[in-house]
Amino acid sequence: MTDSAPSNPDTSAGSPPRRVVLVDGSGFIFRAFHALPPMTSPDGTPVNAVYGFCTMLMKLREDTKPDHMAVIFDTKGKSFRNDFFADYKAHRPPPPEELVPQFGLIRDATRAFNLPSIELEGYEADDLIATYARQAEAQGSDVIIVSSDKDLMQLVTDKVQMFDAMKNRTIGAAEVMEKFGCAPDKVIDIQALAGDSVDNVPGVPGIGIKTAAQLIDEYGDLDSLLERAGEIKQPKRREKLIENADLARISRDLVTLKTDVPVVEDLDGFDLKEPDPEVLLSFIASHGFKSLLSKVKAKFGGDVEFESPTQPGIGVNEVKVEKAEYELVQDEERLKHWVAQAEYLGTVAVDTETTSLDAHQAKLVGVSLSTEPGNGCYIPLGHVSGEAQGGFDFGDNPAESKDTPKQIKLERAIEILKPLLEDPGVLKVGQNLKYDMIVLARHGITVAPMDDTMVLSYVLDGTSHGHGMDELAELHLDYKPIKFADVCGSGKTQITFDQVPLDKALDYAAEDADITLRLHRLLKPRIAQEHMASVYETLDRPLVPVLAQMERLGVKVDAEILKNLSEDFAKRMASLEITIHEMAGEPFNLGSPKQLGEILFNKMSLPGGKKTKTGAWQTGADVLEGLAALGHDLPVKLLEWRQLSKLKSTYTDALANHINPQTGRVHTSYGQTNVNTGRLSSNDPNLQNIPIRSEEGRKIRTAFVAEPGHKLISADYSQIELRLLAHVAEIEALRTAFKNGEDIHAATASKVFGVPIEGMDPMVRRKAKAINFGIIYGISAFGLANQLGIPQKEAKAFIEAYFEIYPGIRTYMDEAKAFATKHGYVRTLFGRNIHISGINDKNGMRRSFGERAAINAPIQGGAADIIKRAMIAVPDALLDAGLKTRMLLQVHDELIFEAPEDEAEKAIKVIRDVMENAAHLSVPLIAEAGIGDSWADAH
DNA sequence: AACCTCACG
DNA sequence: GACGTACGTGAGGTTC
Numbered sequence: 001m002t003d004s005a006p007s008n009p010d011t012s013a014g015s016p017p018r019r020v021v022l023v024d025g026s027g028f029i030f031r032a033f034h035a036l037p038p039m040t041s042p043d044g045t046p047v048n049a050v051y052g053f054c055t056m057l058m059k060l061r062e063d064t065k066p067d068h069m070a071v072i073f074d075t076k077g078k079s080f081r082n083d084f085f086a087d088y089k090a091h092r093p094p095p096p097e098e099l100v101p102q103f104g105l106i107r108d109a110t111r112a113f114n115l116p117s118i119e120l121e122g123y124e125a126d127d128l129i130a131t132y133a134r135q136a137e138a139q140g141s142d143v144i145i146v147s148s149d150k151d152l153m154q155l156v157t158d159k160v161q162m163f164d165a166m167k168n169r170t171i172g173a174a175e176v177m178e179k180f181g182c183a184p185d186k187v188i189d190i191q192a193l194a195g196d197s198v199d200n201v202p203g204v205p206g207i208g209i210k211t212a213a214q215l216i217d218e219y220g221d222l223d224s225l226l227e228r229a230g231e232i233k234q235p236k237r238r239e240k241l242i243e244n245a246d247l248a249r250i251s252r253d254l255v256t257l258k259t260d261v262p263v264v265e266d267l268d269g270f271d272l273k274e275p276d277p278e279v280l281l282s283f284i285a286s287h288g289f290k291s292l293l294s295k296v297k298a299k300f301g302g303d304v305e306f307e308s309p310t311q312p313g314i315g316v317n318e319v320k321v322e323k324a325e326y327e328l329v330q331d332e333e334r335l336k337h338w339v340a341q342a343e344y345l346g347t348v349a350v351d352t353e354t355t356s357l358d359a360h361q362a363k364l365v366g367v368s369l370s371t372e373p374g375n376g377c378y379i380p381l382g383h384v385s386g387e388a389q390g391g392f393d394f395g396d397n398p399a400e401s402k403d404t405p406k407q408i409k410l411e412r413a414i415e416i417l418k419p420l421l422e423d424p425g426v427l428k429v430g431q432n433l434k435y436d437m438i439v440l441a442r443h444g445i446t447v448a449p450m451d452d453t454m455v456l457s458y459v460l461d462g463t464s465h466g467h468g469m470d471e472l473a474e475l476h477l478d479y480k481p482i483k484f485a486d487v488c489g490s491g492k493t494q495i496t497f498d499q500v501p502l503d504k505a506l507d508y509a510a511e512d513a514d515i516t517l518r519l520h521r522l523l524k525p526r527i528a529q530e531h532m533a534s535v536y537e538t539l540d541r542p543l544v545p546v547l548a549q550m551e552r553l554g555v556k557v558d559a560e561i562l563k564n565l566s567e568d569f570a571k572r573m574a575s576l577e578i579t580i581h582e583m584a585g586e587p588f589n590l591g592s593p594k595q596l597g598e599i600l601f602n603k604m605s606l607p608g609g610k611k612t613k614t615g616a617w618q619t620g621a622d623v624l625e626g627l628a629a630l631g632h633d634l635p636v637k638l639l640e641w642r643q644l645s646k647l648k649s650t651y652t653d654a655l656a657n658h659i660n661p662q663t664g665r666v667h668t669s670y671g672q673t674n675v676n677t678g679r680l681s682s683n684d685p686n687l688q689n690i691p692i693r694s695e696e697g698r699k700i701r702t703a704f705v706a707e708p709g710h711k712l713i714s715a716d717y718s719q720i721e722l723r724l725l726a727h728v729a730e731i732e733a734l735r736t737a738f739k740n741g742e743d744i745h746a747a748t749a750s751k752v753f754g755v756p757i758e759g760m761d762p763m764v765r766r767k768a769k770a771i772n773f774g775i776i777y778g779i780s781a782f783g784l785a786n787q788l789g790i791p792q793k794e795a796k797a798f799i800e801a802y803f804e805i806y807p808g809i810r811t812y813m814d815e816a817k818a819f820a821t822k823h824g825y826v827r828t829l830f831g832r833n834i835h836i837s838g839i840n841d842k843n844g845m846r847r848s849f850g851e852r853a854a855i856n857a858p859i860q861g862g863a864a865d866i867i868k869r870a871m872i873a874v875p876d877a878l879l880d881a882g883l884k885t886r887m888l889l890q891v892h893d894e895l896i897f898e899a900p901e902d903e904a905e906k907a908i909k910v911i912r913d914v915m916e917n918a919a920h921l922s923v924p925l926i927a928e929a930g931i932g933d934s935w936a937d938a939h
Numbered sequence: 940a941a942c943c944t945c946a947c948g
Numbered sequence: 949g950a951c952g953t954a955c956g957t958g959a960g961g962t963t964c
Contacts, residue, residue, distance in 0.1 A: 591961055593943055612943080613952095620944065646945060649960055677956060679948085686958045689947035697946075721948090721955095774954065783954030845952065856955040860948090864956095892948040892956090942963080948956080 016139035017067035020270065021060060022132055024147035025117075026074040026125045028053060029106050031148070031166055033099050041287040043374055046098035050105045051289055056146075056165045057113050058295060061272075064144055064163070068136070068270035071110045072128045073119040080122050081254055087200050088254055104478045105287070108522075111529075112283035114275040116265060123261050126151055130257035133160050135267050151191075151199070154257060156184035181213030189222040192252035201254045204244045206236065222252060262840030264824040277302025279525075326510035327377040328502055330406045335379060335413060339420045341371050349429040349517035350421065350447070352436045353378075353509050355496040358684075359438035360552070360660055360667045364410065365498045366505065367417065368513040373521065376510030380407040383505065384498050405502050414443050421447045429453065429520045431469045431512070434672070437548040452544055453516055456523040458673035459536045462825070462835040467673045473515050476522050481515055482508045535832045539865060540672065542872045546887075547670045547680075549875070554665035555687070555888045555896070559656050561703040566652035569644045576641040583634045590641055593619045599634075606632060643696060651691065651700045658685045670890070676853075677861040678832050678868075680890060688891045692939065704935035711904045713885070714938040715911045715929040716894035719744055720863045721776050727921040728829060728858060729812030733805060738923040745769040751805045752798065771802050775809060776859050778852025813855050820854035828858050829919075830865040866925070867893060870918040877914045883907050896935065904931050 032052030039048040060066070081088045095103075110117040118128060129152060133143045137159045145152055148164035153176045156162060162171035169175075176184045180191075193212035195203020207215075215232075219225035226245045232238040241248075277300045284292050296302075329335050342348035349370040354362035363382055370376040385403035408416075421428060422445065430436050433452045440447055457467040465471060473479050487508045488495050497505065527536050581587045584603070588595040597617025601609035606627055610618045621642070624635040658666045671681035682688040690704070691697025706712045722744060726734035737747040746757045749768030755761075767788060774784045785795035803810050820826050820836040827833050834857040839850035871890060878885050885907035889896035895915070899907045908929045915927035932938035 589962080592963085593961095594963075614942070616943080618943090642944080646960085650946070650958095654960075671957095674958095675956065679956065681957055683958060686947085689945090689958065691946060693947080716948095777955040778953095780953060782952075787954070848953065852953075852955065860956060863948095894948080940964090943961090944959100946957100946959085 017136065017141045017267075017271065019064065019066050019068070019142045019144065020132070020136040020267070021064050021066035021069040021144045021146060022129050023057075023060070023069070023071040024125055024129060024145065024149060024152065025053075025071040025106060025110065027147045027149045028056065028165065029099070029102060030095075032056070033096070033102070035166055038098065039288075045101050045105070045287075047102065047105065047287050047289075049099065049102045050109055050287065051292075053106050054109055054113075054284065054289060054292055057109070057115070058292070058299070060146065060165065066144070066272055068141075068267065069272050070116040070118050070132070070265075070270040072125045072132075073107065073117065074125045075119045075121045075123070077121070079124050079127075080258075081124075085250055085254055089199050092198075101478050104476060109283065112275065112280045114273045114279075116270055118263075118265055120261065120263065123258065127258040127261050128263060130155055130259045131261040131263055132267055132270075134259040139267075150179060151196075151255065151257070153179065153184060154187040154191075154255075180209060182216060186216050186221070188252060188256050189216050189225075191255040192222055192248050193225075195251055196255070199254070201251050202244075202247050203251050204240055204248050206240050211237070222248065266822070275300055325375050326506055326514070327375075328506045329377045329379040330408065332408055332412065332416065334377075335408060335416050338369055338371070338377050338379075339416060342369060342420055343423065343426060345371050346425065347371070347427045347429060347517075347520075348420070349376075349513040349520065350433070350436060351430060351509060351512045351516060352439050353497045353505065354439055355382075355498055358667075359435050359669075360442075360554075360663070362439055363498065364439055364443065365496075366509060367413070368509040370510065370513035370517040373518045374514065376514040378502075378506045378509040379413060380405065380502055380505060381410045381413050382498050383407060383500070383502060410443075414445065418445050421445050424449060427451060429516055431472075431516045431519070434544050434548045434551070434670075437545065438552055441548065441552055446545075448545065450544065451520060451524065451541065453519040453523055454673055455540050455544060456520070456527065456536065459532050459540050459832075460523060460526050460530060462833065463674070463676045464835050464837075469512065469515060469519075472519050477515065477518055479515070481511055484508070531831070532833070535830060535865075539830065539832070539868045539872075543672065543868055546871050546875060547672065550887055550889065551667050551669060553886055553888055553898075554660065554663055554667035555898070556664060556705050556707055557655065557659050557666045558703045558705050559659055561705075562652045562656045562700075565699055565703070566648055566656075569648040569652065573641055573644045573648065576637055576644070580634060580637050580641065583637065590638065591645060593617070596638065600627070604634070606630075643694065647691065647697055647700065651697075655685055655700075655703075668889070675864075677834055677857050678828065678864040679860065679892060680864070682890075687889055690935070698936055701936035701939070702934045706898050706933060709901055710898050711901050711931050711933065712935055712938040713897040713899055713904060713908055713911065713929055713931055714894060714935065715897070715908070715915060715927050716891075717863070717867065717915065718926040718928055720866065720893050720925065721859050722772055723921065723923045723925060724829070724859050724862045724866075725776060725809075725812075726923050728862065729808045730922075731806045731808040731812075735923050745772060748772055748802075748805070752801045767798065771798055774799075775802070776856060778813070778855035780848075780852075816854045816858060817851045820850065826854050826857050828861040828865050830862065830869075832861055832865060834858070834861050863893065866919045867895070867915075870915045871895065873918065874911055874914045877910050878907060881906065881910050883910065885911075896938070899931075 029049045033049040036048040036052045038046060039051055041047045107117045120128060126149065129145055133145060133155050136143045137157065143160040145155065145160065145162045146165050147162055148166065148171065152162060153171065156171065156173055156176050164171060173184055176187060180187050182190055190209060190212045191201065193204050193207050193215065194209045195201045215225055219228060226241065226248060229238060229241040229245065232241060280296055280300065281293065281302045284296060327334065329338060351368045352364060353366040354364055356362035365382040366378055366380045368376060368378045383405050420426060421440065428447050428450045430450065430452055432454045433447065433450055437447045453472065454467045457472055465475065470481055470483065473481050487500055487504055488497060527533055577590060580590060584599045588599060594616060596619045600606045600619065601617050608626060612618055621639060624639050627635040628639065655666065660667055666685065668682045668687040669684050671683060674681040691700050723738055726738055737744055745765050745768045746760055748771065749755065749760060749764045750757045752768055753764055755764060770784060770787050774787065779799055781792045781796040781799060784799065785792040788795065816826055820839045824839060825833045825835045836850050836854045836857065838846040839854060841847045841850065867890065871887065874887055883903050883906060885897050885899035885903060887895055887897050897907060897911065912927045912929055916925045919925060930938045
């Protein structure tokens with residue numbers, strides 16, 4: 001043995017498994033459900049298939065002695081087969097009601113056994129199994145596919161066999177012959193001809209398995225058969241085959257399993273691990289599988305008692321039980337009972353019902369609590385009378401009507417709830433709890449400690465799916481909650497929650513708390529299991545109260561300044577409009593790209609018109625600038641008009657409408673779970689895109705002001721992304737430049753273009769700056785050329801030169817791409833996983849997108865992590881320093897504060913110190929700060 | 940609701 | 949050889 005070539009499995013680093021067991025989880029659950037008598041868990045959930053699954057897994061581990069094992073599932077929804085054959089599996093009836101909740105439970109069971117639970121959107125379990133089976137086979141392993149599905153029989157070889165776990169029967173070539181009358185490698189052709197009514201595979205009419213086998217036996221394979229169909233003696237059969245040749249080919253495509261699915265999980269990761277007895281036992285106990293309990297104890301140890309169904313089980317996934325368990329709380333005594341219960345158990349789900357999505361103006365209407373899955377209560381506090389409900393009763397004050405439903409006085413309920421919600425010994429769980437925290441803060445309650453199921457879901461799953469409660473409930477609990485619209489209606493007839501009758505309000509509100517608690521039990525254990533504890537516990541969870549506080553404070557915006565700007569913009573727009581109409585020779589809507597395109601490229605026949613993929617003329621700023629450079633005046637004026645129009649509608653006018661009349665301030669809402677890379681987003685209004693780049697736009701910032709006697713402080717990280725790049729990509733030359741405090745763009749320019757920093761042409765520096773940014777975005781020659789307005793060839797040369805100067809960049813990029821390709825995600829310095837979609841797409845363009853995203857994500861995401869660390873630490877540091885300075889806004893690399901005038905300088909010292917020490921990299925972090933009366937001045 | 944355009948980091 | 953790209957967002961206006 002002289003080398004360890006990969007072709008020799010025995011000497012390569014991780015030797016391949018001898019036996020790989022792939023369990024068709026989706027196939028099993030259907031068969032087990034029909035084969036086993038009904039069973040229910042203590043809370044009434046049907047669990048017979050789950051029980052069958054657990055016993056099967058126990059038995060398989062014993063009997064097959066696998067080295068590697070995984071359970072593979074179908075995903076909901078369509079697969080790629082529907083792309084070319086819409087009717088595929090279209091006639092399947094929906095699964096029986098008792099089976100539905102078991103889909104989620106069986107995945108939980110898989111995890112409880114510490115086995116990989118594998119599924120991939122757009123692919124069926126069969127394709128994943130095919131892919132893994134062929135991979136394992138290629139490594140020389142024996143494969144056992146646990147399934148009796150005939151669709152998998154095409155995979156059988158001398159290394160791959162199937163096992164029917166219900167009948168305890170092995171399926172090899174002989175059994176395939178029995179079923180299809182042919183060898184496994186001909187199964188596809190047989191199925192293509194015979195079709196399959198269950199899966200809605202058409203096949204050739206009039207040909208069944210028998211005939212198909214006979215034909216394939218005679219002609220060898222499907223293609224030869226279809227080619228030589230004319231030779232068939234029986235006229236009917238001959239005709240059918242010629243007529244339906246295409247149908248046969250489509251059928252073949254449908255039944256052929258995909259063996260090159262871009263799987264995310266590696267076969268190596270399927271190596272069999274022992275389950276954690278605690279986890280497994282609590283799962284089994286909570287579902288009432290008594291007979292299994294002792295077997296599991298005997299095999300794996302552990303001592304969870306059966307009589308502990310309320311133990312916060314891991315992967316516990318109860319579904320909805322009786323609504324009767326939801327309680328309407330209308331007197332203090334019952335409320336105190338619920339508070340005592342929550343205090344005793346130490347965890348409580350909390351949800352508030354209000355009259356508005358705007359937490360700063362919403363009226364508190366009620367609070368719901370849940371202490372254990374299946375229970376819940378609703379405490380109405382601000383519901384109005386039945387008379388007012390849906391009526392036209394504008395005259396009376398409904399709150400004082402005689403018919404006001406019985407409810408605890410708001411102030412009294414707050415008094416009773418406050419100690420619970422502030423008790424450091426009781427965990428409060430919420431879905432988007434930031435909203436409730438703001439509402440409750442207005443009633444003097446500071447909720448802590450807390451967990452947020454929305455944030456948990458985001459940390460675990462990124463933006464691969466949404467994190468709204470309805471979506472999470474459907475995904476994890478297989479349950480569709482009552483919709484808000486079902487209770488309050490929608491559109492014009494929508495009512496506010498205070499008008500909802502109490503019985504309906506109870507069903508809806510208590511259910512929300514109940515579901516939140518269930519989701520928490522499901523998601524929280526995954527944080528540790530999936531190694532996200534640091535990201536969740538040190539970054540995203542502690543950020544929630546920080547954001548809530550920032551949103552509560554808001555920022556003062558001077559309506560008068562906005563109004564004056566708006567009027568100024570309006571006048572100039574009107575005059576531009578006249579000029580442009582004259583130039584065009586006819587009036588048109590300047591805001592309509594469609595009409596503008598007509599004027600420019602049809603009527604005036606200006607050159608260089610390009611169309612978008614929907615066939616519309618492109619009239620973006622870059623196009624208009626191009627035309628302007630050719631000496632055309634209309635585009636110049638139109639660009640001016642567009643700028644003013646944007647500023648007026650989006651900023652002066654819309655922003656003014658967001659000023660809260662009570663506070664005179666604007667309260668944005670930060671999205672903590674919207675951005676793939678871990679950044680925050682800002683909405684209603686978006687305060688992260690207030691103009692600054694243009695002189696006109698910058699004026700908007702003069703309207704963001706401090707209270708009298710106060711100053712605004714703006715502190716921003718200098719070049720944080722490039723510094724992070726220098727650190728993670730270990731680029732020595734870049735590190736040195738940062739350590740020496742050089743102007744990084746000038747330093748780059750000097751190295752790339754070989755010119756001295758002294759007296760550098762600003763254009764040269766600009767080019768280097770564009771390259772520096774381009775690198776962070778996953779540079780391409782096309783993109784850089786576009787950005788700089790230079791030939792692509794020149795851009796390419798720059799990039800080459802850059803790679804020469806900063807070796808390490810290329811390695812970083814290659815490694816980021818390779819990691820993303822292998823895992824489907826990349827990771828930041830702080831352990832946040834960022835899912836990269838499209839990285840394994842067969843479409844080259846989508847794949848390139850993924851590759852650029854893979855390069856950018858660790859940088860952008862790492863910077864986001866760092867400023868989050870700073871944001872968590874700064875408020876405490878200010879308090880510790882005895883300062884009244886408050887953090888108001890975050891704009892990705894910038895933090896805005898409002899400070900009493902006389903402490904502003906002191907505050908800057910504290911802020912900069914915290915920001916610069918938020919992470920310790922191999923390059924210094926620098927935060928620069930400014931003070932001013934407005935945001936424009938502070939920057 | 941989709942599309943275009945444009946504001947920010 | 950053509951495709952059509954810089955990374956990440958949110959929002960307003962027009963059009964269908």
